[in-house]
Amino acid sequence: MTVQPVQNESRGQVEVEPEPEPEPLCQIVTPNGMLGYGIPEALTTAALEELSRASTPTALILDSGSTDSGPSKLALGSMTCPRSSYKQDLDALLRLVVKYRVPLLISSAGGDGSDRHVDEMLEIIREISSEPKNGAMNLKIIAIYADVSKDIVLQRLSNGKITGCGKSVPPLTELDVKKTPTIVAQMGPEPFIQAMSAHPDFDIIIGGRAYDPSPYVAFCAFNAMQDRNGQLYDLSIPQVGAFTHMGKIMECGGLCATPKGRGAIASIYTNSTFDIKPLDPAAKCIPLSIAAHSLYEKSRPDLLYGPGGYLDLTKASYDQLDDGVSVRVRGSTFVSSRSTGTQYTVKLEGAKVTGFRTLMIGSFRDPILIPQIRSFLAAVKEYVKQNHEHITESWDLDWHVYGEGYNDREGIFRAPKEVFVVAEAIAESQLVASSLASSARIACAHGPYPGQKATSGNFAMGIGGKFELETGECTEFSIYHLMSLSEGEEGAVEYSAGNISATPLFCWKIHRIGNGATLSNGHADGGLTMPRTVANGATKPIEKRETLSTPISKSFSQQPSRNLIDIAKIIRSKNAGPYELTFDVMFDDSKVYEAVKRSAVLSPVVISHLYTVAEEDIIWCGFFDVAMAFKATIPRTRGGRAVCSGGYMESDVHGSQQYVPLMQLELPQSLVEELQLLK
Structure with a gap:
């Protein structure tokens, strides 16, 4: 609720007139910031119970992807969470889809969003639907795929259409592409919108690798479009800005709340504003926590780049609503590449195997050895090198050292009682990597050092009964680059064997899962065609309005602040x-x-x-x-x-x-x- 000053001529005073509530467009519930991290089913059920009282289109939306956990998913085909975790979450979500007749949108399936993990999520849903308790389930699922062929990437590379995603990223080489087993492209909202337009009666979308806000933007945009065949950027700059900003906040679930939680609820309006509140009633959103969320894991907080343009938050504002737990956001804009005359770009991601790795761990406790630990470890590495002069394959060995000591404020060195080390060996084969780690362990245990008193051994080792830990293939990111697209390539088409257009980069397939009757549900058009709730004009003034200029608490004590x-x-x-x-x-x-x-x-x-x-x-x-x-x-x-x-x-x-x-x-x-x- 916001207020507007109005001049009262008879009294010569400025009165505050409540601003009518905006017209709802849609509602979104995100139970958790990552599929596989657990669904708070009771809280999500309570939220859907409340939201279902209105006829406003409602959806469950979750992201599932990130490069946070490293390159192994892309290089080796693993997933962010165990398969059992995904099954547990999907089991809960499917019950909610059926009970409340709401669509479910998931992006970046399995963590990397590869085609194989989109199909894995489909297989998990098949398993759930085949269980006796779910015999009546019948779901229409859209699977959107994001793998990109090496041929396309190599062609664009040769044409100068690929650049690093930021100045820290090295130039892409042909060898990098050839060594990368799977390459995915971060899709924007367009493939989701086009798939929903073609099949508005869907129940679930399982998306491949996507820009985190994409399914959020797509659900909002589809509700906002008068023409089902319209384009995203037919909408206004503030509309797309609001949808994108909301998606950037919601994809992390309840991290925008204080205290941070698991889930969040968004209410989106036709006037390009939106409200965010936490799923957990014990938490609240405040202007500071919502505004600060654009800082989180972003290179900069004001201009956030993604497929097809950037989100501009320089004029965004944040107001506490009178419920004390919700924040209304306005003023966000999205500057599209089309409006600036630049090409639409998507981010490519890929990773490769660089060798095999073995670890050796243990600790030093000798107070004579600890002050000279670095020179001792250098001698150990030299010993390993001498023992492997016959090895022709490339290898390396280095040290993680924990607890070496520190200089206090007076500059006095404080030596620890124990120093923990991890030797990390990498080679072209696991056999050599383990041999390197074994040699390092022997030298750590029995190597001499100046002033040595304890001659029976230097090294506390054998944690977990292991001397060496073989960790298998070592991976690293090989592709993290922007690829320029021609007009129309950012979209998607429905896959048809032998008859698929070469223009869009992405495609989707339709799957019917379950043997029950087709749902006669409240989202017969994917939850997108229910009549909108129009504000009835009933308003009340804001009782308390918390702004960013209001100190929330004193973060420093009465003692002098030194650091x-x-x-x-x-x-x-x-x-x-x-x-x-x-x-x-x-x-x-x-x-x-x-x-x-x-x-x-x-x-x-x-x-x-x-x-x-x-x-x-x-x-x-x-x-x-x-x-x-x-x-x-x-x-x-x-x-x-x-x-x-x-x-x-x-x-x-x-x-x-x-x-x-x-x-x-x-x-x-x-x-x-x-x-x-x-x-």
Whole structure:
């Protein structure tokens, strides 16, 4: 509910007149931010019970994909979660689809969105429908596929139509393409819209790799279109902006709430606004938590690029509604590639096998050895090298070292009682990788070092009864690039053997699963043709309106604030795709935030120093006022060399433990004194 000032001429005063509630377009429930992570069935049921009282089109939508967990899914065909987890979630979701007559849309099936995992989800649904308790089930399912042939990629590469997705991504080579077993393209909303238009009586869509907001945008756009054969960008810029912004928030489920939870509910309106509230009644959404969500795992918070253009949040605003748990968002826009005269691009993703890996783990406790641990491990690696001079295949061995010690604030070195190490060996064969790890273990256990007193062994080993751990094939991302499309290629067509158009990049197939009678349900047109609920004009003024300029709480104590951790509400790091790390510092007091902005405590110079990255290599760095936040994004590196996540010598795939230097950042004395005055 919002209010508008109105002039009362008889009294000469400005009165506040309630603004009528906007007309509902559709409603979306996301039970969890990732299929396979568990469905809170009781909470989801309660939400659908409430929403079903209105005739507004409603859908269940979940994302299932991410590159967060590394390259193995694409390279080896594994899934993000065990198959049993997907079956458990789908079993719960199918019951809700049947009971409440709502459509279910799932994107990026299995984690990577490959064709094989779309088919795997279909097979799981077949198994569920064949169970005696589901004998009456009869579901119309659309499967949308996103695999791209190597021939197409190689052709576009030779024509200069492929570039890295960000400056941290190296140029794509022909060899990379040939070594990549599966290549997927992140589809936009268009394939979902076209499939729904062709089959509006669908019950479920299982989508291949997709831009996270795509199914959300598609469901909203289809409801907003007067012409079922219309195009997405026939809609207004604010409409597509609202749908995309809503999808970016909802695809993470309840992470936008405080405290963060599992699911969320979106109400979308015809006037290009939308409301978000948490699924869990114990949580709430506030303007700060919703605005801050555009920071999460993104390279920058204001312009978010995706298939066919970018989401512009520079003029977005966020208002607390009078229920105290919902936030209304307005002002988001989507700038399409068509409007700027540029080509539509999709992101290609792929990964390859780089060798076989074996790990060796253990710890050192000798106080004589620990201070010289680095020179000792260098000697161990030299021993391994000498023992394998006869090996002709390529190999490498390196160390993860945990707990070496630290310098305290007075500069005194504090040695730990124990140092834990992991030797990581990679080779062209598992046999050689294991031989390397074994040699490293022997040298760790029995190698000499200056001042040695304990001659029976140096190394605590055999954790879990194992000396070496063979982990199989080692993978890394090989394709993370943008491919330019010709007009119409961003869409999809229904697959027909021997008769499929070469123009669209994507295709879909129709599947009938279950032996029961066809559902006579409330979403006979896919849940998309129910009459819209029109506001009846009954309104009430907002009792309490929480804005971003209102301090929520004091995040610092009465003690002097010496480090950034003392004054920030949140300090975190995360991967922003496989090649970037991004850092967020958020505040919950506007005066503290403004004081930090005025100081030089957070700047490109500081980020460059903390993370040993050249200023010119910083991808984005700046303040984001609407969320009272600072953000910096840098290339992911290891040993001074640009790398991608999840490959050889990876130790933090998510990048979620890289914030500590920021947390420990010492505040300048001038800022400390200014903050003391604020207390």
